[in-house]
Amino acid sequence: MKSLKENFQNAHIVIIGSGIIGKFNALELSELGFQITIIDPTQIQNSSNAALGLLMGNIYQKRRGRSWDLRKQSIELWPQWITFLQKFNYELNIEKPLIQLTTNEERYKKLKKFIYENNDQNLRILERDSIFINNINKAFQTKNIKGMISFKDGRINASLLLQTLDDYLKHKKVNFLQGEITKIRKSNNQWISTTSNNEIIKSDMVVLCNSLKAIELIDSLNHNIKLKPVLGQAMEIEINDAEVDLLSLPKQFNINGKNIIPKSKNKLIIGSTDEYSTKPEKNIFEKLTNFLDKKPNWLVKGKISKKWYGIRSKPDGEPSPIMKNLEDGLIICTGFYKNGILLAPACSKWVANEIENYLY
Secondary structure, eight states, rough: OOOHHTGGGGGEEEOOOOOOHHHHHHHHHHHHTTTEEEEEEHHHHHHHGGGOEEEOOOOOOOOOOOHHHHHHHHHHHHHHHHHHHHHTOOTOOOOOOOOEEEEEHHHHHHHHHHHHHOOOOEEEEEEEOHHHHHHHHTTTOSSOOEEEESSSOOOHHHHHHHHHHHHHHHHHTOOEEEEEEEEEEEEETEEEEEEEEEOEEEEEEEEEEGGGGGGGGGOHHHOOOOOOEEEEEEEEEOOTTOOOGGGGGGGEEEEEEEEEEEEEEEEEEEEEEEEOOOSTTTTTHHHHHOOSSSHHHHHHHHHHHHHHEEEEESSSSSSSSEEEEEEEEEEEEEOOOHHHHHHHHHHHHHHHHHHHHHHH
16 A cells, blocks of 8 residues: 555545435545545436435534534534535525425324424424414315424535536536446555446445446345345426415425425426335335325325435435445445435545545
8 A cells, every 4th residue: 555655645435326425425535535426327317317406404403423513513514515616607506495294183282392302593483373284284275284494404407416516526527437336446546346237447445326327237135235225206296376476485405304495486396215116116206205194285286397216225224325345445425315415525535534444
């Protein structure tokens, strides 16, 4: 490793996977001066392109342990990264606030208890006379929706974030390859990545960010890593009801586990993450719109104008995400489940620290 330490800035790092996590790692590492190659056969079709970009950080109710530590760090890092990335796309920002709602009384009591115990000024219970609640109840033709608001959480447009990261990485001359890596091995202090076309890529380090595919490249039994497929899906619904203005609703909110993003006066996006599926069911409209005891008429009559999905991964038997230094020069950073965009800053910081410690 002596030569690597002497030529720290010339170290070549291969990142396998070009979703939000892969690209964010490339962003962090390229800022440190490393030579980066990102390898992914299906960059446009990865699960990050199906993400809605909701940042559920401060609203997270388990305020202890590793998961909270990662959220807390990312909450602090995201504003800095937004300022940095706005140099490449001024439209990129975090839309705030984020609202979490329920029709379940027990669930509502837990939300009130959470806010009371944490005494966080960025979190508030939404009372029945709140303008947010009034507008939502009116639009959804119900009376029993209630919940809380987080002024610190919000949403990043995922497709705009990916585009901005691409612009930055192009500016930094990060190398993109569209091959599929089928094998990695170490030889003489270098990592050899082999594509399905038998192309060889040599590097000083490899970072695995390719979700479910990551464990196919390692000895998963030896490292005891298991991942389950998770389906994230969404649809854009167009309504035809002059009495309902979807723009009267908050910019992003969640009702009973379904994420809702109004796009225009007559269009909204509904999405959710469903565990252990790999293909959307045929009744996707019923599944994604079934979050109230009774649907409003405009939603019943709504038409799907667009739908999409992405396969994510969830660790089986350990917390999400998986961030491990598997062996000298090999890091895995995957299994983010629902929180890839939120946790990207903290996880890329961790990867960068691991690499600097290894090289130094």
